Amino acid sequence: MELIPALSYLAFFLVFAGIFAVMALGLNLQWGFTGLFNVGVAGFVAVGAYASALLTGPPEPDRLGGFGLPVLVGWIGAMVASGIAAFIVGVAALRLREDYLAITTFGIAVVIQLVALNAQAITGGPFGIQSIPKPFADALGAGLAWNLTYLGLVVLVLGVAWWALDRLVASPWGRVLRAIREDELAAASLGKRAAAFRLQSFVLGCMLMGLGGALYAHFVGYIAPEDFLPVLTFQVWAMLIVGGSGRNAGAVLGAVLVWAIWSVSGGLIRGLLPAAEQARGAALQVVLIGVLIAAILVLRPRGVLGERATVSRHAAGD
Amino acid sequence: MAEGGGAGPILVAEGLAKAFGGPRVVDGVSFALQRGAITGLIGPNGAGKTTLFNLVAASLRPDAGALHLDGAPIHGLRPDQVFGLGLGRTFQIPRPFPAMTVLENVMLAPQHQQGERFWANWIRPGAVAAEEKRNRARAMHWLDFVGLARLAQEPARVLSGGQRKLLELARVLVAEPRLILLDEPGAGVAPPLLEIIMQKIVALNQAGTSFLIVEHNMDLIAALCRPVMVMAQGRLLMQGTPDEVRGDTRVIEAYLGIEAA
Ligand SMILES: Nc1ncnc2c1ncn2[C@@H]1O[C@H](COP(=O)(O)OP(=O)(O)OP(=O)(O)O)[C@@H](O)[C@H]1O
Numbered sequence A: 001m002e003l004i005p006a007l008s009y010l011a012f013f014l015v016f017a018g019i020f021a022v023m024a025l026g027l028n029l030q031w032g033f034t035g036l037f038n039v040g041v042a043g044f045v046a047v048g049a050y051a052s053a054l055l056t057g058p059p060e061p062d063r064l065g066g067f068g069l070p071v072l073v074g075w076i077g078a079m080v081a082s083g084i085a086a087f088i089v090g091v092a093a094l095r096l097r098e099d100y101l102a103i104t105t106f107g108i109a110v111v112i113q114l115v116a117l118n119a120q121a122i123t124g125g126p127f128g129i130q131s132i133p134k135p136f137a138d139a140l141g142a143g144l145a146w147n148l149t150y151l152g153l154v155v156l157v158l159g160v161a162w163w164a165l166d167r168l169v170a171s172p173w174g175r176v177l178r179a180i181r182e183d184e185l186a187a188a189s190l191g192k193r194a195a196a197f198r199l200q201s202f203v204l205g206c207m208l209m210g211l212g213g214a215l216y217a218h219f220v221g222y223i224a225p226e227d228f229l230p231v232l233t234f235q236v237w238a239m240l241i242v243g244g245s246g247r248n249a250g251a252v253l254g255a256v257l258v259w260a261i262w263s264v265s266g267g268l269i270r271g272l273l274p275a276a277e278q279a280r281g282a283a284l285q286v287v288l289i290g291v292l293i294a295a296i297l298v299l300r301p302r303g304v305l306g307e308r309a310t311v312s313r314h315a316a317g318d
Numbered sequence B: 001m002a003e004g005g006g007a008g009p010i011l012v013a014e015g016l017a018k019a020f021g022g023p024r025v026v027d028g029v030s031f032a033l034q035r036g037a038i039t040g041l042i043g044p045n046g047a048g049k050t051t052l053f054n055l056v057a058a059s060l061r062p063d064a065g066a067l068h069l070d071g072a073p074i075h076g077l078r079p080d081q082v083f084g085l086g087l088g089r090t091f092q093i094p095r096p097f098p099a100m101t102v103l104e105n106v107m108l109a110p111q112h113q114q115g116e117r118f119w120a121n122w123i124r125p126g127a128v129a130a131e132e133k134r135n136r137a138r139a140m141h142w143l144d145f146v147g148l149a150r151l152a153q154e155p156a157r158v159l160s161g162g163q164r165k166l167l168e169l170a171r172v173l174v175a176e177p178r179l180i181l182l183d184e185p186g187a188g189v190a191p192p193l194l195e196i197i198m199q200k201i202v203a204l205n206q207a208g209t210s211f212l213i214v215e216h217n218m219d220l221i222a223a224l225c226r227p228v229m230v231m232a233q234g235r236l237l238m239q240g241t242p243d244e245v246r247g248d249t250r251v252i253e254a255y256l257g258i259e260a261a
């Protein structure tokens, strides 16, 4: 096996795993730490991807934008856009019963995907958005050097997100989230306003999903509505469950594990199945991951890594 | 503000009523709690005492009636708001956060924690750490007081029924409310410890905290509570000193389940 292509593929694989890890961290904040059942991950990822693409892309005559802004501005804009979308959804849905959040977020994600498909003047419709700028590509070209550089960027973003979340969940704020999740009435009787904390967690988590979408857009260089189908939500959920919800390390580990299984099984299906059976083979991937989730839930219900009893890092035993 | 902290009653309830689809469980209850008093609330099982607590603490919404804490209306507020105004409560059946440590169950309760604003944990970590240190010391003080200090790092789910009651007590005390509602604080607590807790309630009371205590243990009521209110079938029967209450035929009839004439 030649070294350069292998390294290049490894970088490619790790970039995707890292991007998924950012999304899984966002979902972990919502589900693992708050108990919010968000099944619209793909929708918030899409909002971030499109927002960054519009903000940073070159001007297009028959479409809104692009505004040619720096990539960093696009990434921040992605988080802001997903955050605003999450705020609107959250204010409407979080006051309802728990299970309604699932229905609402699922519906929102479908709507966002349909908007992406049909609002041609903004999103480019079914063709999506091309020529999304790749940071440093002018200087580095499109080869291994660029892949490694982008991997560095993704690792940096992932590291910052992980650090920021670790600070958050191992804090008095995280303690309130945990209390609300365990007994909302008791938490309220101790002065904690559950609705406000839930909304904060939901918005922050969705901002990370939007950031993940932006990272994806600038790595691949083009986005289209079919990048944000419900299977994306399924993948991120699988990562969180396999890795262990309630631990940030679990979310990241799950992202790497599930993406590895997904990539290897996808490669096998492409290699082994005749062309006519490829579509059915893709469904096999979902089944495979589903079996993995079921096995994990039976063998290790809290995932590969579980949850600790101490929340705030200031309250640990000496 | 003019009425706050004055000499008037700390809590006034007028015409509180609650039904759960059937007959009224709390049926037009009005009372005023004296500031600085330990008021007792007794009555047979099912009289509506816990339901009345839930109405006062906003865990339940009354069908009718008004509530004023220090002269300010609190009916219609959420439970977290009522607690923020200084009205704390414990539950008859304790509600610890089972997967959290005993210590953090208590550290949760202090109000206005900076670290509960998510951004403070990023931009003011030093201030949050210092605040947590103070909260931890306060929490350990109250855990020590209820005799749970050695279990501080255990998850609350390992506690026995009586220990859970004690944890709830520590949890509400650490927040230093001005009025505390205790729903059967003595149930399941061993006598020597109960003795200490009663002394501490008296000490807190002398420092200015008002109490409303539901309890079936008449010794505890007689030792602590002036006055005592008696509730039966959703209504307040009478109010008086423990001796007056114990000697009253209506109260005896209510406890024996005889229809009052
Ligand atoms: N959520 C509810 N739904 C229906 N009925 C209820 C509910 N809560 C209380 N009740 C009824 O209201 C009545 C009063 O109950 P409550 O718990 O207030 O009594 P209590 O005076 O606290 O009794 P105890 O001394 O046994 O604790 C009981 O008949 C009870 O069955």
Ligand SMILES: [Mg+2]
Pocket: B049, B050, B051, B092, B183
């Ligand atoms: Mg009761």
